[in-house]
Amino acid sequence: MRQAGSTSSPWVSRRDRAAERQSKRDAVLRTAVRFFNAQGFHATSLDDVARALSVTKPTIYHYFSNKDEILFECVRLGLETIRDATEAAHADGGPARDRLETFMREYALVMTRDFGICVTRTSDDQLGDESRAKFRALKREINEGLQSLVEEGMRDGSLAPGNAQVVAFTVAGALNWIARWYRPEGGLSAQQVADNTVATLIHGLIPRAPAS
Amino acid sequence: MRQAGSTSSPWVSRRDRAAERQSKRDAVLRTAVRFFNAQGFHATSLDDVARALSVTKPTIYHYFSNKDEILFECVRLGLETIRDATEAAHADGGPARDRLETFMREYALVMTRDFGICVTRTSDDQLGDESRAKFRALKREINEGLQSLVEEGMRDGSLAPGNAQVVAFTVAGALNWIARWYRPEGGLSAQQVADNTVATLIHGLIPRAPAS
DNA sequence: ACCTTAGGTTACTTGCGAGTATACAGTTCA
DNA sequence: TGAACTGTATACTCGCAAGTAACCTAAGGT
Numbered sequence: 001m002r003q004a005g006s007t008s009s010p011w012v013s014r015r016d017r018a019a020e021r022q023s024k025r026d027a028v029l030r031t032a033v034r035f036f037n038a039q040g041f042h043a044t045s046l047d048d049v050a051r052a053l054s055v056t057k058p059t060i061y062h063y064f065s066n067k068d069e070i071l072f073e074c075v076r077l078g079l080e081t082i083r084d085a086t087e088a089a090h091a092d093g094g095p096a097r098d099r100l101e102t103f104m105r106e107y108a109l110v111m112t113r114d115f116g117i118c119v120t121r122t123s124d125d126q127l128g129d130e131s132r133a134k135f136r137a138l139k140r141e142i143n144e145g146l147q148s149l150v151e152e153g154m155r156d157g158s159l160a161p162g163n164a165q166v167v168a169f170t171v172a173g174a175l176n177w178i179a180r181w182y183r184p185e186g187g188l189s190a191q192q193v194a195d196n197t198v199a200t201l202i203h204g205l206i207p208r209a210p211a212s
Numbered sequence: 213m214r215q216a217g218s219t220s221s222p223w224v225s226r227r228d229r230a231a232e233r234q235s236k237r238d239a240v241l242r243t244a245v246r247f248f249n250a251q252g253f254h255a256t257s258l259d260d261v262a263r264a265l266s267v268t269k270p271t272i273y274h275y276f277s278n279k280d281e282i283l284f285e286c287v288r289l290g291l292e293t294i295r296d297a298t299e300a301a302h303a304d305g306g307p308a309r310d311r312l313e314t315f316m317r318e319y320a321l322v323m324t325r326d327f328g329i330c331v332t333r334t335s336d337d338q339l340g341d342e343s344r345a346k347f348r349a350l351k352r353e354i355n356e357g358l359q360s361l362v363e364e365g366m367r368d369g370s371l372a373p374g375n376a377q378v379v380a381f382t383v384a385g386a387l388n389w390i391a392r393w394y395r396p397e398g399g400l401s402a403q404q405v406a407d408n409t410v411a412t413l414i415h416g417l418i419p420r421a422p423a424s
Numbered sequence: 425a426c427c428t429t430a431g432g433t434t435a436c437t438t439g440c441g442a443g444t445a446t447a448c449a450g451t452t453c454a
Numbered sequence: 455t456g457a458a459c460t461g462t463a464t465a466c467t468c469g470c471a472a473g474t475a476a477c478c479t480a481a482g483g484t
């Protein structure tokens with residue numbers, strides 16, 4: 001630690017205290033999410049996490065009030081990244097299809113990273129009542145954003161007509177699934193996976209004449 | 213119970229004993245899988261399952277040796293249905309694309325039913341070592357079948373060229389996801405969901421000239 | 425010099441739920 | 455009639471991991 005603040009002076013503490021606390025909180029989350037992804041939430045004890053950080057369990061309780069909060073913070077970090085991308089996709093101009101494609105690519109990339117992976121591995125029965133409600137709300141928000149983007153595209157003709165809800169879930173499923181199979185050490189980079197998946201969804205499985 | 217065997221006679225027991233035992237075993241699985249899907253595996257105690265069947269926990273242990281076995285049998289039932297469909301798809305003649313499409317539709321339908329739902333809700337860290345190995349093996353078998361079907365289609369030109377592995381995972385993800393969002397009481401029938409999802413995957417998101 | 429607070433520890437409580445020991449009733453078959 | 459087995463219940467053990475109590479230390483402000 002002792003990573004100093006803006007000016008590097010021995011008189012660390014003023015506003016830096018808060019920053020240091022935050023950085024330790026983050027460290028707990030980063031460590032916890034790896035365990036959750038590797039072993040599952042229930043199979044991970046806070047002692048595991050503590051040990052990995054060379055501290056003890058009560059220390060963790062100094063930063064979080066319970067295990068639930070830790071899990072929720074993990075999924076929140078993943079979900080908020082995606083939600084921000086949804087909002088960006090709506091704000092941008094241009095044909096809906098292009099905005100959708102950009103969004104999908106971003107979504108896919110999140111799914112190759114720890115917090116994104118945690119989102120799809122977490123089912124709401126693992127969370128307490130209040131966290132579960134927030135978790136669901138965030139997911140719904142994202143899904144509605146995706147679906148409305150699809151609807152827009154169907155309206156403006158840049159997307160093929162169909163059932164927007166099913167299409168949105170199909171896209172979400174294909175993208176979420178990346179979190180379940182992607183391995184960084186495998187042959188493909190995250191970017192390649194994202195590009196290929198998005199291309200498959202956009203163009204479909206059967207051949208198509210060169211012109212898009 | 214007392215549902216009798218082939219001939220309806222009061223002398224029930226001979227070969228029927230085994231059948232009755234089997235039917236009770238099945239009842240445990242059907243009840244358990246509903247709980248697992250509704251509340252999650254860890255959040256479901258065997259007392260819950262027992263109570264729902266109006267028996268007690270030791271009775272369940274009379275049919276299964278542990279909780280693990282119950283979960284594994286649930287996912288096995290789901291997975292084997294899919295695997296059989298894979299094999300059928302390989303055995304059939306005709307262009308690979310058609311066989312793939314049939315297989316996808318069947319896969320999608322399984323994902324609307326209890327045991328199929330359980331498959332995608334179960335992550336391997338919930339299983340013991342031996343069950344986990346079998347679970348993974350079954351899933352791999354299915355995925356390899358799917359991927360080889362895709363490769364075949366790319367070779368014979370009935371599918372667009374691309375990275376067969378990514379395509380297979382994209383398809384699997386979209387189909388698996390059905391288990392996470394489909395609700396029978398919602399507006400769409402299982403068949404409609406299957407047809408729409410498959411159509412989206414086959415044709416892609418962007419418009420296409422009428423001729424396939 | 426002293427009080428307070430933050431960050432940490434050791435050692436505990438506690439509850440839940442998986443799994444078991446044991447007993448008992450009914451049925452089959454010798 | 456009675457041995458053996460099957461299916462079920464009651465009442466227990468037991469371990470694990472979440473969460474807590476109580477205590478320690480060092481640093482900052484005054």
